[in-house]
Amino acid sequence: MNVSLDDQLSWFEKSKHSLCHNGYGDSDCFGKSLFIVGEFGANDYSSILYSNMTLEEATAYVPKIVDTIANGVEKNVDYDVHGCHKGVNMLSQQHNSLLHERVARIRSGHPYTRIIAAQHYRPIISFLQNPDHFGFNGDETLMACCGAGGRYNVDLMRLCGQPGTAACVDPASTVQWDGSHLTEAAYRRIAVGWLHGPYADPPILHAALG
Structure with a gap:
């Protein structure tokens, strides 16, 4: 029986995107959900005992089964x-x-030189936390616009531009372009944040005019 806990968790991960947008009205349904993990272990012990192992022999498997459940x-x-x-x-x-x-x-060691620290991580997190504010589709913030299907529309064997791939209808409403790069719309918003703030310290235009 190839239905281990790892297999079941893999199936669950693949179905999360569709489950989370099935009548809940928002994209945070998992943050508001109750997760029940059980009754994992019953089939393991049944298989062991039905194979004519003794209770003492079955007891030796308890730590491994519990570890597997905990890791899951x-x-x-x-x-x-x-x-x-x-x-x-x-x-x-x-x-x-x-x-x-x-x-x-x-x-501090170069007081007469303007050094700007531009952020890339912070704006992307902002896009995910508040996609509507930036004009992005909140249902597909992690989905690649250009790809070949799958959970995130990313197939490492068929990258964007290769046969069998296609781009989404409205790239301007998406954050991810191909799973490795952002869309022009996302990069434009990052660039604006670098020029005017708040994604650069200090903002580039402030430093240029200062």
Whole structure:
């Protein structure tokens, strides 16, 4: 029986996008949902006992089965309400925090040089948190405009521009272009934030006029 917990979680991940937009009226249905993980383990023990193993032999599998269940639960909480991996986001935040400190030190050593720290992570997070404000479709913030299907419309074997791929009807309403690059609309909003704020410290035009 190839229906392990990993298989079931994989199926769940693939169906989340359609489930979250099925009559709930918003894209945060998982943040408002109750998740029941169970009765995982019953089939494992049944299979063991039906194979004529003793209870003592079955007991040896308990730690592995419990670990598998616990790891499966953690897989469901590794992603935030926007579908982003929490660990990867934390890595980006730590990088940006340390880089900000280093830029401040460089500035203090070069007081007559204008050094601007432009942010890329922060505007993208803003697009995901408040897509309507930026003119993006909130139902497809993680979907690539150009691709070949799948959960995020990204197939590493058929990248945008290759046979079998196609672009969406309205790229200006999307954030992601091909899974690796943003759309022109997203880059334009980032550029505006760099020029006028708040995504650059100081904003480029303020530094130029100062």
